[in-house]
Amino acid sequence: MxxxxxxxxxxxxxxxxxxxxxxxxxxxxxxxxxxxxxxxxxxxxxxxxxxxxxxxxxxxxxxxxxxxxxxxxxxLSQDVVRNEERCTHCGACITMCPTRAFSLEKDTLMVIFDNSKCVVCELCVKACPPRAMELHF
Ligand code: SF4
Ligand code: SF4
Known part of the structure; x- marks a missing residue:
């Protein structure tokens, strides 16, 4: 079998x-x-x-x-990655991500993306204003 x-x-x-x-x-x-x-x-x-x-x-x-x-x-044949050159650290993705894959670094006000928490729901891909979140196959 x-x-x-x-x-x-x-x-x-x-x-x-x-x-x-x-x-x-x-x-x-x-x-x-x-x-x-x-x-x-x-x-x-x-x-x-x-x-x-x-x-x-x-x-x-x-x-x-x-x-x-x-x-x-x-x-699961795809992965979501951030195009670092495009990200403006606007923070729009932080509250929408269901698995809290984004966080704000207090000192620098930079948005950190932890790919290990991402479950590829694609919400941020559609919502990121400068289209920094990309779906890779
Ligand atoms: S919404 Fe996009 S541009 Fe804004 S912090 Fe998140 S990944 Fe960066
Ligand atoms: S694809 Fe979904 S789970 Fe992954 S970072 Fe974006 S909003 Fe969070």
């Missing part, structure tokens, strides 16, 4: 974040996962990036289960 391992982004709607959806993937479908990034608070929308692996059949069943539970799934 063929094994698969894929990086995916899970978008959990508000009503699902307090349910043990991910643990069911291991218990009922025998899948393994490695959480790469997560931003989930009970009662709020959540985002999680994970590598999910297992037998192809089990993997497909696990994905169908996630979808039936209302979780939106997206393949």
């Amino acid at each position: 063929k094994r698969v391992a894929k990086k995916i982004v899970l978008h959990f709607p508000e009503k699902t974040t307090d349910k043990p959806i991910v643990s069911k993937l291991i218990r009922d479908y025998g899948l393994d996962f490695n959480i790469l990034k997560a931003s989930i608070s009970p009662g709020e929308e959540g985002l999680m990036v994970m590598e999910l692996s297992g037998e192809q059949n089990d993997y497909d069943k696990g994905i169908r289960y996630l979808q039936s539970a209302g979780v939106e799934i997206q393949a």
Whole structure:
């Protein structure tokens, strides 16, 4: 039986974040996962990036289960990077990023971007005034 391992982004709607959806993937479908990034608070929308692996059949069943539970799934084949030459440190991205990947350095008033917290939701790509946030495939 063929094994698969894929990086995916899970978008959990508000009503699902307090349910043990991910643990069911291991218990009922025998899948393994490695959480790469997560931003989930009970009662709020959540985002999680994970590598999910297992037998192809089990993997497909696990994905169908996630979808039936209302979780939106997206393949992670892209990355968001900042074009440092374009960024004007206006700060518009700080409050919109759901995973708090941006922060303001108090002394210099520069906006710091921590790519390791980014879950590629693309909100900043669309909203950055000088188009400094770029989607790379
Ligand atoms: S919105 Fe764009 S220009 Fe403004 S701080 Fe963020 S990345 Fe830089
Ligand atoms: S794409 Fe932008 S807004 Fe979305 S998580 Fe990454 S840095 Fe934050």
